[in-house]
Amino acid sequence: MSQWKQIQQLEMRLLEQVDYLYDDNFPMDIRQGLANWIEAQDWDTAADEDSAAAVLFFSLLSQLEAALSREHNFLQRHNMKIIQQQLQGKYANNPAAMARVISNCLNEERRILSTACMQQQKSLQNSVALERHKNMDHRIGMIRTSVQMMDQGVKYIENMQDDFDFRYKTLQSRDPSERNSEFMKQEVTILQEILNRLDFKRKEILSKLAMVIQEIDDLMNSQLDAALRDWKRDQQMAAIGRPLLTSLDQLQTWFTLTAQSLFQVKRQLDKLGELVLKVTYESDPIPVQKPQMDERVHYLIYHIVKSSFVVEKQPCMSTHPQKPLVIKTGVQFATKVRLLVQLPAVDYQIKVRTTFDKDLPPGRVTRQFFIVTNPMKVMDIEDYSNGCLSVDFRHGLKEKKSGNATKSNESLLSVTEELHSLSFEAHFTMQGLNIDLETCSLPLVVISNVSQMPGAWASIMWYNLLNQQPQNLAYFSSPTRATWAQLSEVLSWQFCTNSVQGLNKDQLDMLGEKLLGQHFSNSDHIHWSKFSKENIPGKPFSFWTWLDSILELIRKHLLPVWNENYIMGFVSKDMERALLREKKSGTFLLRFSESHLGGITFTWVQHGDDGEATFNSVEPYTKSRLNALHFPDIIRDYKVISDGVVPKNPLKFLYPDIPKDEAFGQLYNNLPSKGTTFSSKRCLTDVGQSLISFVSNFQPTHTYRPP
Incomplete structure (x- = not known):
């Protein structure tokens, strides 16, 4: 089509x-x-x-x-x-202008089609998820109904057995001389009939119990465990920026209802065991079948409670909420564990112990750390969690000093590639069952200086994007490669996490071209080193270092402008000129510098009397310059002068054709700067005005190359 x-x-x-x-x-x-x-x-x-x-x-x-x-x-x-x-x-x-117009239209059509396709896929996924949830709710509801009906069955057997026991003891209390009487014979016959019905009912209830136990087993293996794995994978992706798709509360409901059915089955089996102590007979089915059922139910209870012990909130420093799983020594971080199953009353408090690097691969010599805060806390019931137990931890780490440590091949990894883990353990006894709980965080990166944060976060992104193994701590000894389709999505998430504006297809295409060259495709693979470690050709920094510096610039200085979608951001110099060439004089666009870390520049077009277009760009504004300046005010107050020419602001229209003040008016500070001009020789400022940068070596007849 x-x-x-x-x-x-x-x-x-x-x-x-x-x-x-x-x-x-x-x-x-x-x-x-x-x-x-x-x-x-x-x-x-x-x-x-x-x-x-x-x-x-x-x-x-x-x-x-x-x-x-x-x-x-x-x-x-x-x-x-x-x-x-x-x-x-x-x-x-100018036929090339027509080609650019048609090219842009076709590319925009493809973007709109891609958006529609993604929406359809999301709708289909939501429909599939809804159907899966309905199926789970239905199965759990059917199991609970069956288990509750068996309560009535066990009660019926108990009443029948009480009747038998009463008649039997009454008969036993009769005078021995009456045993051959007609009445006694009738009573014996009635007792035999009751015993036959009791035997039938015991076999029937055991058969139903076996079916329910098997149904719960199937539910746990085919759906409940899978739902837990899906949530854990979803949590992995949410840690690196994707919106959380699944609800832990829904999972908690399923786990709790299933566990409650198992506890009820256990009570029913215990009750049958009590009945056997009062009345039993030759070929009684309960002593034969109950031990195996007990063992199976105990295993299922143990499994569901143990697997419901999860890390609800991965370790994260409050200073860097967008970058969980990166921990700095000496800085407190928070984490939370939760038991999804709502337990019956336990005999004593459940104490959870935290251990750092409990499961390091054998023989791996690396930096070692210890927790400086209390590693043990008691789980408590939270009202909003429907009675389930949880515990919050606030921990800090300190590095162990070891003067004679030697490094193996594995430990030759950089600090930001070393992966660590935080483990949580507990033990308690419930209804005669000894249950050991253990879970662990996703792999962590530990840094000692904030300058290591970009590299550490790159490791966290790469690991969680490509690795579903919860504890592959040696992953970066041989990291897997990512496709551009995978990586581009994660990069867009980083912008959504730091703002409300992600990256569009054109911006991602420019990034793909920068990383992979022209004519790249979504299936092209990127090696870990090329993404995070190797410098961009001709630049003293890596692709990720460059991109992360832009994210920081947006978060600290450009957030309102970025959220309004006024920053084109990622656009090549050739494309920049192609976009501006046919526009009115004074049309400008904003893009991030390719030569400076964390820099933003703007370029505007001017047309001479002969119609020839010239392009003028400013030296990039970096965070050090923007600490004292408000970027929208720079746009408002920007002026250039040349010898003998009255200073004027060359910036008229934000690309494609939005009047400057219409675009930025609401973002200006209340008080405009007065008399600020920009010169090829010096920057003129009034007293009290901040120093604002200028166009380097500006001459009206000169064409500028964007930095």
């Missing part, structure tokens, strides 16, 4: 976005009439190559001419002639 046909099947909300793409520069009539031909051409190449653009321009005119000859509707022919004349007048001298 052609792209245009797919577009026409979109819902109205998305069709309105498509409608916005088309105007006099590229009328929708052409897109409709020449859909297949347009989609078959390489407009991206033509946008950069004048010769290819010229060929496509004249081919488009020929296609229009052919369409005109086939059109019999007079009004439609009239409209097509007008469009043809407009295109010739607009693009005859």
